[in-house]
Amino acid sequence: MNYRHSYHAGNFADLVKHGLLLWLLGRVARDERRLLVVDTHAGSGLYDLGEGAVRSKEAQAGIARLMSAPRLPNELAALKEAVQARNGGKDEVRWYPGSPLLIADSLRKGDLYVACELRPEEHDLLAERLKGREGVETRQADGYEVVRAVAPAERRRLVLIDPPFERPDDYLRCAETAGALMKQDPDTVIAIWLPIKDMETFDGFLRRLAGAGVKRALAAEVRLRPLTNPMQMNGCAMVLVNPPEGAQAAAQAICEWTAIALGEPGGRGEAWWT
Numbered sequence: 001m002n003y004r005h006s007y008h009a010g011n012f013a014d015l016v017k018h019g020l021l022l023w024l025l026g027r028v029a030r031d032e033r034r035l036l037v038v039d040t041h042a043g044s045g046l047y048d049l050g051e052g053a054v055r056s057k058e059a060q061a062g063i064a065r066l067m068s069a070p071r072l073p074n075e076l077a078a079l080k081e082a083v084q085a086r087n088g089g090k091d092e093v094r095w096y097p098g099s100p101l102l103i104a105d106s107l108r109k110g111d112l113y114v115a116c117e118l119r120p121e122e123h124d125l126l127a128e129r130l131k132g133r134e135g136v137e138t139r140q141a142d143g144y145e146v147v148r149a150v151a152p153a154e155r156r157r158l159v160l161i162d163p164p165f166e167r168p169d170d171y172l173r174c175a176e177t178a179g180a181l182m183k184q185d186p187d188t189v190i191a192i193w194l195p196i197k198d199m200e201t202f203d204g205f206l207r208r209l210a211g212a213g214v215k216r217a218l219a220a221e222v223r224l225r226p227l228t229n230p231m232q233m234n235g236c237a238m239v240l241v242n243p244p245e246g247a248q249a250a251a252q253a254i255c256e257w258t259a260i261a262l263g264e265p266g267g268r269g270e271a272w273w274t
């Protein structure tokens, strides 16, 4: 396992993932039932993007541009506010919050959050950053296994699956996990983040998902550029299973803004049902 999210924190793909995550958290919180949120691949929770010349280039092309954008869709306003809150209220970004802090800050009293991180050093940082939060638990464990084992009981369940995709079986495990969770509780809301290098791999994943029993999902897709070079990450997608009403319009707004504001000619952002 070589992947370190700190090299990529605050890039365009994080903006799509975290913008949609905050939208989902806001919507499921309208439900009277308490929530169980599970983050299968949590990372360390908070990222130092550096200052001045040492600032991360990916973040410079991502969150730094979002913070200084003259116009943002309403659906990205919550992410901007969350980042400002970590940076003394300023638009100048040094600290970028990962999914654990975004989720933990959104919990209501009585909600539960389980954050899984396999790598011991990342887990130690995560545990430190979430220390003392009510209803929050971290596990240094395989998130695909933990999420099937923590029972939602009477709770509404929201699951974020955000693997590094450095292992070829991540696609298979994501699809199988989503299928198993929907069998346990068809009301579960699942968000799966994926890189887009070429269309074959993405299509193959959607077929696997259908094969695992998830026939319908919302694909929120951003292509920064035409998919002519499969050796680089040309875009990303969040595949939403059982999302709340209004998800397609929200995802469309987030994806379109990202592709137009941060992409190259020939890029595009779209949200469509499989």
Ligand SMILES: C[S@@+](CC[C@H](N)C(=O)[O-])C[C@H]1O[C@@H](n2cnc3c(N)ncnc32)[C@H](O)[C@@H]1O
Binding pocket: 001, 003, 004, 005, 017, 039, 040, 041, 042, 043, 044, 045, 097, 098, 099, 100, 116, 117, 118, 119, 122, 141, 142, 143, 144, 162, 163, 164
């Ligand atoms: C893309 S990063 C997560 C970023 C985080 N979700 C966020 O949005 O801030 C993926 C993380 O998963 C961890 N990881 C890899 N395989 C895992 C597994 N099977 N279970 C739990 N964590 C895993 C990696 O160490 C890495 O920190």
